[in-house]
Amino acid sequence: MVIQQWRRSSNLVRIRSMSMTTPPRWSEFNIETGKERLLSQDSYPTITPSNYTSTQITVSANGVSVPVSLAYRNDKVSPDSPVFLYGYGAYGTPMKPYFMPQVISLLDQGAIYAIAHVRGGGYLGDAWYQAGKGINKPNGIKDFLATAEVMQRYVPSRDTSRTSSYGASPAQAKTSIKRDILTIGGSAGGTLVAAAINAQPSLFRGAVLQAPFVDVINTMADPSLPLTQQEYQEWGNPAKASDRKVMETYSPYDNVSAQAYPPMLVRIACTTAKFLIGKGLNLWPNYNNKAR
Numbered sequence: 557m558v559i560q561q562w563r564r565s566s567n568l569v570r571i572r573s574m575s576m577t578t579p580p581r582w583s584e585f586n587i588e589t590g591k592e593r594l595l596s597q598d599s600y601p602t603i604t605p606s607n608y609t610s611t612q613i614t615v616s617a618n619g620v621s622v623p624v625s626l627a628y629r630n631d632k633v634s635p636d637s638p639v640f641l642y643g644y645g646a647y648g649t650p651m652k653p654y655f656m657p658q659v660i661s662l663l664d665q666g667a668i669y670a671i672a673h674v675r676g677g678g679y680l681g682d683a684w685y686q687a688g689k690g691i692n693k694p695n696g697i698k699d700f701l702a703t704a705e706v707m708q709r710y711v712p713s714r715d716t717s718r719t720s721s722y723g724a725s726p727a728q729a730k731t732s733i734k735r736d737i738l739t740i741g742g743s744a745g746g747t748l749v750a751a752a753i754n755a756q757p758s759l760f761r762g763a764v765l766q767a768p769f770v771d772v773i774n775t776m777a778d779p780s781l782p783l784t785q786q787e788y789q790e791w792g793n794p795a796k797a798s799d800r801k802v803m804e805t806y807s808p809y810d811n812v813s814a815q816a817y818p819p820m821l822v823r824i825a826c827t828t829a830k831f832l833i834g835k836g837l838n839l840w841p842n843y844n845n846k847a848r
């Protein structure tokens with residue numbers, strides 16, 4: 557993030573920088589002299605950034621390269637390390653790889669934390685958003701599944717100076733490693749994660765859905781809800797046959813089937829005006845009635 561000082565005549569630019577494993581810092585850069593001066597830095601006495609690796613890989617799948625930000629602790633990561641895979645993929649939100657102390661706690665216990673920047677998010681700009689929006693929503697779900705497959709076989713690279721590229725097929729990783737994938741998604745990210753689990757439940761060891769938007773068709777068919785009509789572009793309008801046909805392929809509530817599902821923690825928001833509380837609760841009876 558770059559913030560220029562308000563004076564037009566100033567040669568100083570203030571920069572806020574961080575990574576998934578480096579706390580935020582403010583510095584001042586003089587564009588005339590080329591010198592940078594540290595102004596402040598968040599302090600976490602128990603965290604030593606050099607103990608961790610924060611990097612980005614790309615997953616080649618479905619004709620695109622999906623960026624994946626990930627982090628791990630160098631002396632804790634092992635072939636048995638599980639992967640916590642986060643996804644959102646909606647509204648053009650980039651989900652930047654910010655520093656979060658709670659993620660560091662996972663890394664300290666040997667986990668790998670990854671963010672799949674799937675289509676529908678804004679990590680690669682508006683075209684990336686449009687490619688996963690509305691009737692293109694299934695693209696983001698496919699990207700997420702491909703990322704989960706690659707992360708099962710992920711081997712940390714000793715060379716962190718460049719972005720690594722991985723194919724979508726686990727066989728291409730040429731390793732016997734098969735990591736547990738635990739996935740996290742909230743709100744629209746809950747749509748992504750729940751749809752991916754419906755498509756390939758055996759790929760995931762567990763999931764956390766936080767206030768998930770799971771009853772897509774019924775919600776978008778109810779214009780009395782506060783945000784329904786203004787979000788037809790994002791999710792589609794089930795009153796249109798072409799939109800509904802696509803929505804029926806991924807709407808989590810409508811695609812629960814008689815198959816084995818991983819353990820899931822579903823947390824429901826009690827104050828949201830975006831969709832009815834019961835829409836999230838409806839998912840559980842559907843799992844109980846259909847899932848094995």
